[in-house]
Amino acid sequence: MEEALLRSLTPKVLALLVRRGADFAAAEDAVQDALIEAVRVWPADPSPSSRLRSSRGDPIRDPMGWLVTVAWRKFLDQARADAARRRREDLVDEEPAPGPAPAVDDTLQLYFLCTHPSLTPSSAVALTLRAVGGLTTRQIAQAYLVPEATMAQRISRAKRTVSHVRFDQPGDVSTVLRVLYLVFNEGYSGDVDLAAEAIRLTRQLAAAIDHPEVAGLLALMLLHHARRAARTAPDGSLVPLAEQDRGRWDTELIAEGVEILQAALARDRLGEFQAQAAIAALHADAPTAEETDWVQIVEWYDELARLTDSPVVRLNRAVAVGEADGPRAGLAALAALNDSLPRHAAVAAYLHERDGDLATAARLYAEAAQKAPNLAERDHLTRQAARLNARRGR
Numbered sequence: 001m002e003e004a005l006l007r008s009l010t011p012k013v014l015a016l017l018v019r020r021g022a023d024f025a026a027a028e029d030a031v032q033d034a035l036i037e038a039v040r041v042w043p044a045d046p047s048p049s050s051r052l053r054s055s056r057g058d059p060i061r062d063p064m065g066w067l068v069t070v071a072w073r074k075f076l077d078q079a080r081a082d083a084a085r086r087r088r089e090d091l092v093d094e095e096p097a098p099g100p101a102p103a104v105d106d107t108l109q110l111y112f113l114c115t116h117p118s119l120t121p122s123s124a125v126a127l128t129l130r131a132v133g134g135l136t137t138r139q140i141a142q143a144y145l146v147p148e149a150t151m152a153q154r155i156s157r158a159k160r161t162v163s164h165v166r167f168d169q170p171g172d173v174s175t176v177l178r179v180l181y182l183v184f185n186e187g188y189s190g191d192v193d194l195a196a197e198a199i200r201l202t203r204q205l206a207a208a209i210d211h212p213e214v215a216g217l218l219a220l221m222l223l224h225h226a227r228r229a230a231r232t233a234p235d236g237s238l239v240p241l242a243e244q245d246r247g248r249w250d251t252e253l254i255a256e257g258v259e260i261l262q263a264a265l266a267r268d269r270l271g272e273f274q275a276q277a278a279i280a281a282l283h284a285d286a287p288t289a290e291e292t293d294w295v296q297i298v299e300w301y302d303e304l305a306r307l308t309d310s311p312v313v314r315l316n317r318a319v320a321v322g323e324a325d326g327p328r329a330g331l332a333a334l335a336a337l338n339d340s341l342p343r344h345a346a347v348a349a350y351l352h353e354r355d356g357d358l359a360t361a362a363r364l365y366a367e368a369a370q371k372a373p374n375l376a377e378r379d380h381l382t383r384q385a386a387r388l389n390a391r392r393g394r
Contacts, residue, residue: 007134025159034071112171216274222257294324327354
């Protein structure tokens with residue numbers, strides 16, 4: 001059984017069942033039952049170039065239509081068994097005739113449903129990976145380092161929360177994009193590459209809706225993902241952007257990301273993900289760290305700050321100002337920000353080092369290490385502090 005085929009069809013089948021009137025939780029259960037049935041009766045290794053046949057030899061000319069028919073029947077079986085289910089008899093009367101699945105694709109509405117404002121960010125991420133991404137509960141639990149039972153409860157609560165939501169209600173694209181970006185930033189954990197999964201889901205979303213910010217997010221993901229192989233040393237330690245081996249960057253992903261970004265920017269509907277992608281593109285375009293166009297990066301950070309009014313954006317802008325206009329200009333920009341911001345101490349340490357104040361920089365690197373959100377970052381900052389202390393002791 002080709003897993004990629006099932007995963008690509010899962011959100012479309014689920015969306016179609018919800019469109020027909022099934023509540024989300026029951027529809028998702030029915031689709032999972034249909035997928036189990038597909039694994040049982042479909043061939044183990046279907047050839048994309050030939051017509052699918054089941055293990056009984058029956059032709060499967062329309063895999064999606066087959067899944068829709070089986071899933072709908074599974075849903076109706078459960079509806080008949082549950083005397084309290086609303087509209088039970090009406091749904092039985094509405095059973096569609098067997099045949100090809102309708103051409104309508106409600107995948108976009110499924111994205112909106114899985115990122116409904118009534119859900120917490122963590123629940124929206126889990127539900128999106130389960131319903132749209134087609135990942136198992138175990139895979140999602142392993143990726144987020146929580147027990148499978150805990151993740152199952154989280155997904156179950158999320159499904160109950162959105163079961164009352166009408167499927168034709170308009171959704172918020174920006175919320176969907178934020179959830180996908182949360183998934184992307186988790187990177188790789190367990191047996192699931194969440195960064196690659198987020199890119200796949202964003203590609204799928206881009207195919208369902210023509211929106212410049214969707215394109216901007218996809219471009220941003222591709223440009224960041226292109227640098228992935230160079231981000232860590234063989235021992236697992238972090239490699240800062242300026243020290244990365246740019247020969248290990250994926251030039252095909254960079255070219256694709258830049259092309260998508262340019263098309264989005266040409267529409268003159270700038271959004272925060274397009275601005276972030278523009279900054280990433282400028283980094284990717286520089287043959288060496290010394291050739292980075294920091295002046296233009298500062299200008300893009302100004303645009304991004306105007307769009308978001310985010311203190312984190314202004315923190316990153318301070319770094320860019322320090323590169324473009326000198327470390328003291330960067331420190332002046334940093335002084336306007338609250339020192340409780342995440343990574344504030346790390347930025348201050350870097351700028352003080354650039355300014356030649358090694359004692360202050362070493363102290364701030366050590367302070368930043370204590371506040372680091374993960375082990376790799378803590379080890380990197382600790383090594384920076386040790387490096388500067390060693391230099392001062394010579």
